[in-house]
Amino acid sequence: MKGDKHLATHLATKIIIFFPHSGCHFNNFADCFTNVQISGHFCLQLFCRIICVVGSPICALKLKTTKTVFYSLEVKEHLRPPTDSIHKDSEEHSEHWARRRKLFKESKQRSSAGGSSITSNITEESDTMNSEDTRSVDMSMRDIEDRGFYTETFHSVSWIYHGDEVNQDESAHCLSSCTRPAAIRERTVKISKGMGEYPWGFRIQFSKPIVVTEVDTNGAAEEAGLQVGDYVLAVNGTDVTMVPHSEAADLARQGPDILTLTIGSDIGRMPNTPRPACRGYLHKRTQSSLVKGWRKRWFVLRHDCCLYYYRNKRDEGKSRAQSVVSLEGAVVEADSSLGKPFVFRCCPVSGNRVYYLCATSNQEMKRWLEAMGRAVHPITQDHVWVDVTRHNSNLPPLAVKNPECLGLLHQLDRSKDSWVQHYCVLKDGCLYFYASIRSTCARGGIYLHGYTVRDQMMGSRRSAIELRPPSEEFQVFYLCAENANENKRWISAIKSSTAKWLPLHQAIQDYMSRPSEETRM
Numbered sequence: 001m002k003g004d005k006h007l008a009t010h011l012a013t014k015i016i017i018f019f020p021h022s023g024c025h026f027n028n029f030a031d032c033f034t035n036v037q038i039s040g041h042f043c044l045q046l047f048c049r050i051i052c053v054v055g056s057p058i059c060a061l062k063l064k065t066t067k068t069v070f071y072s073l074e075v076k077e078h079l080r081p082p083t084d085s086i087h088k089d090s091e092e093h094s095e096h097w098a099r100r101r102k103l104f105k106e107s108k109q110r111s112s113a114g115g116s117s118i119t120s121n122i123t124e125e126s127d128t129m130n131s132e133d134t135r136s137v138d139m140s141m142r143d144i145e146d147r148g149f150y151t152e153t154f155h156s157v158s159w160i161y162h163g164d165e166v167n168q169d170e171s172a173h174c175l176s177s178c179t180r181p182a183a184i185r186e187r188t189v190k191i192s193k194g195m196g197e198y199p200w201g202f203r204i205q206f207s208k209p210i211v212v213t214e215v216d217t218n219g220a221a222e223e224a225g226l227q228v229g230d231y232v233l234a235v236n237g238t239d240v241t242m243v244p245h246s247e248a249a250d251l252a253r254q255g256p257d258i259l260t261l262t263i264g265s266d267i268g269r270m271p272n273t274p275r276p277a278c279r280g281y282l283h284k285r286t287q288s289s290l291v292k293g294w295r296k297r298w299f300v301l302r303h304d305c306c307l308y309y310y311r312n313k314r315d316e317g318k319s320r321a322q323s324v325v326s327l328e329g330a331v332v333e334a335d336s337s338l339g340k341p342f343v344f345r346c347c348p349v350s351g352n353r354v355y356y357l358c359a360t361s362n363q364e365m366k367r368w369l370e371a372m373g374r375a376v377h378p379i380t381q382d383h384v385w386v387d388v389t390r391h392n393s394n395l396p397p398l399a400v401k402n403p404e405c406l407g408l409l410h411q412l413d414r415s416k417d418s419w420v421q422h423y424c425v426l427k428d429g430c431l432y433f434y435a436s437i438r439s440t441c442a443r444g445g446i447y448l449h450g451y452t453v454r455d456q457m458m459g460s461r462r463s464a465i466e467l468r469p470p471s472e473e474f475q476v477f478y479l480c481a482e483n484a485n486e487n488k489r490w491i492s493a494i495k496s497s498t499a500k501w502l503p504l505h506q507a508i509q510d511y512m513s514r515p516s517e518e519t520r521m
Contacts, residue, residue: 148433148444149393151386152474155275155303158504159449161268161385161428182266185428186233186401187387188394193257194220200252200259202226207245209233209264225387227265234262262391265384267428271504272383275303278371279316279473280364284309285338285356294358297322301368305375307346317475318415326350327375334369344369389430393442397425397434404428405493407486409465412458412478419480426490429497446477449501453494455487463487467494 161183193199201219204210210232215222232248233241236255240248252259278301283294297309300316305328308321331347338356342365346355359365392400405426410419411433422433425442433444448467456466458478465487467477481487502510 149389149447150445150475150477151447152277152302153450153469154272154386154447156277156450156471156474158271158274159501160271160504160507161501162507163268163500183268183428184231184264185267185385185388187263187265187384187391189221189224189226189261189263189387191220191224191226191259191261193259204232204245204249207243207248209241210245210248212263225382225384226261226263227269227384229266229269231264232261233264236260265388267385267388269384272385275374275378276371277302277473278368280368281313281360282309282368283358285358287353299357299368301327301371301375305378307372307375325355327372328378330372330376332369332372332376334365346372385428388428389445389447392425392427392430393432393445396440397423397432397437397442400425400427400432402427404497405490407490408482409490410480412464412480426493426497429501431494448494448498450503451494451498453491453498455491465490465494 163183191200191202194201198216200221201216202212202221203214205213212226212228212230212232215226215228233239235248235251237260238251240251278299280299281296282299284297286293286295297311298313298316300308300310300321302308305326307325307327308316309323310316310319310321325346325348327346327348329349331345333344335343335345335356340358342359342362344357344359344365346357348355357368359368397406403425406424408421409424410421412418413420422444423435423437423439425432425434429448431446431448432442434442446467450470451467452470454466454468455463456478458464458480463480463484465479465481467479469476479490481490
């Protein structure tokens, strides 16, 4: 025992001389003893001596690495798994362990704080590499919601953008094309090459800027969302704002089969087409072979053309849906085969299951059949502004042009009673959430249409930012900046940003109630 202590002290001194920066080269420690047969007790003595001499520079991460080395010293060479299998296994479970580390950090900080705490999802560079930033950036409307974008209020009614830097008292002029300046925003359009003499299906004219003057009906360009009046800013990543028209056309013809255009569009050109959600209790027929019956469930039909159902109304927004049914292309019709009134059935395209649903009245059944009928044949083209937000979400936070406000905010996660830190960018009524300022794309956000903002007291925090929706069916959000002055700055910016959008019916009413402009000569 005593000899082990002296030998351990001697080797520890040699190792520290050999590795003067132990934190940088500590992983090489295993290479020194790969083929040396020593006892586990001696390893412990040697490790303790190194700790005594080196001290604080060895962090917890290095401690875990060293502990793994000590265990591996007692493993025979022929029992070690192949290196490639270890590498493959680590790749398969990297996301799993990243989630485990995240939950561990949150639970540790909550326990140390004794209640609500501020937790940052991304605090290390390695976590940033494993974050949402590495996901694919080719997204549809449903994909952008899967990444954490809350878009319910935007799709509930028709909204119209009434210009930049518009005073709220002057909202009556929002429908006047002569007074409202064009609000040009960048977006990305990807067009798959079709067949025929004009495979892309659109026409461009002029130079500096190049303007889209014609889009073929039911063509590839129309399907991708290209519109007449759009400006072509880049072709396949090459800036064409200052090049001749012919050169831009050659870039498109000589490129790949998927033409990627950066387009400048006027987000206030026209209102969006609403896709309001439909919510309510329905009775669902069970599919069990043992027990046949009807169970009351809370159903939600969202604008993504999917029908979600939960056990209770309070579970919406707090837990995952029990099932999700895609209604696009499905057969939805009333059914009288079961001998029960107000029953209708849904036959999705994917899967063999038929859903039998029962309403409480004939009026309620008609309401659901009408809403689900719209979802069966959905509008495939998103509003221009949705494409703009998708384009911005694929940019780093500092690359978003002309942001209205940016900085750190903490968002209340009610399910965990904790505050999650985001680096936030506010632009045109959309609040983008990033893991950090070094992120390459947004991990979520909120469409703020119809939201009101105010200062609200929140428990241990002196003040927080409350984002309240126009109706109780939508989600309430709570945010908090670093101090009261930052809260005021964000509240002022959010008020100005949300004031740029008006519901179409209100814009029309304001326009019609405007006093007539006439002059008697």
